[in-house]
Amino acid sequence: MESSKKLNGAKRRHTASNGNSKAERVNIIEEEQNPKASKRRKSEGLVSKSSSFLDKMKAKLSGGHFRMLNEKLYTCTGEEALEYFNDDPTLFDAYHAGYQEQMSHWPELPVNIIIKWLKDHSLSLVVADFGCGDARLAKGVKNKVFSFDLISNDPSVISCDMSNTPLGSSSVDVAVFCLSLMGTNFPSYLNEAHRILRPRGWLLIAEVKSRFDSNTGGADPKKFTKAVCDLGFTSVAKDYSNKMFILFYFKKKVEQNSKNKDIDWPELKPCLYKRR
Ligand code: SAH
Numbered sequence: 001m002e003s004s005k006k007l008n009g010a011k012r013r014h015t016a017s018n019g020n021s022k023a024e025r026v027n028i029i030e031e032e033q034n035p036k037a038s039k040r041r042k043s044e045g046l047v048s049k050s051s052s053f054l055d056k057m058k059a060k061l062s063g064g065h066f067r068m069l070n071e072k073l074y075t076c077t078g079e080e081a082l083e084y085f086n087d088d089p090t091l092f093d094a095y096h097a098g099y100q101e102q103m104s105h106w107p108e109l110p111v112n113i114i115i116k117w118l119k120d121h122s123l124s125l126v127v128a129d130f131g132c133g134d135a136r137l138a139k140g141v142k143n144k145v146f147s148f149d150l151i152s153n154d155p156s157v158i159s160c161d162m163s164n165t166p167l168g169s170s171s172v173d174v175a176v177f178c179l180s181l182m183g184t185n186f187p188s189y190l191n192e193a194h195r196i197l198r199p200r201g202w203l204l205i206a207e208v209k210s211r212f213d214s215n216t217g218g219a220d221p222k223k224f225t226k227a228v229c230d231l232g233f234t235s236v237a238k239d240y241s242n243k244m245f246i247l248f249y250f251k252k253k254v255e256q257n258s259k260n261k262d263i264d265w266p267e268l269k270p271c272l273y274k275r276r
Helices: 002-016 021-033 035-043 046-075 078-087 090-103 110-119 136-140 186-196 221-232
Strands: 127-130 145-149 157-159 172-178 197-208 233-239 245-252
Touching (some): 110 136, 110 245, 127 136, 127 186, 172 186
Parallel strands (some): 127 172
Antiparallel strands (some): 233 245
């Protein structure tokens, strides 16, 4: 309840600082009440220049804050991230405002590709969305979806570190990681997905392309695929067609892998967003 109040507050703040709409509103009211003053202020550029300067400064500050939070999430464990956001849930709102801003520049969102994939499959598939953000996936399909994230601002989202979800073993048909393999302990998230998936269940992973670009220090996608297969999956398909992200499609093997097998996971470098 407390955190949803904070979210609403954050949304209001976000709307208020969004673009020039506030300056335009000031202009309209002023024009109606005092046309002369309005003309002067306009000719002196007092209204739109000062407010757009303030808007730009605010955007710069929040952009910097987002990049700091984003880097934090990529360089700590899920457990540390959970503690960090629980200490101050408004940081989660700040992260998500920045995340949505970044996503607004992407020509296509991976979550929409996953929604389409689910719509092309049976409605009866039970889905677990690991690192769901604003639960866009659950809102976009009619399937039963369990949505997990560090902080819950919506009653449908279960707040937890996704290396340890409250679901039983072999209880879901599809596990989704959409841009959410963030923590340094990401293999433990995939381990958890393996635990809760039924045999032959699907594992869908969408990740930022640069994290798998070996020319710029990214992981070798073949090494990543092999590690996921060693965990107990079969690789079904990979989709490199999008400019911004890769999609991996795996299925859980029917036979259990030997439990103590050492898996050689590649490091997944952080995805650091550029200043705009
Ligand atoms: N899947 C959503 C959001 C992606 S942003 C989408 O495609 O729009 C990545 C999300 O993963 C963030 O909301 C972040 O809080 C969440 N996340 C990262 N590590 C997590 C963890 N250990 N446990 C739960 N959620 C995590």
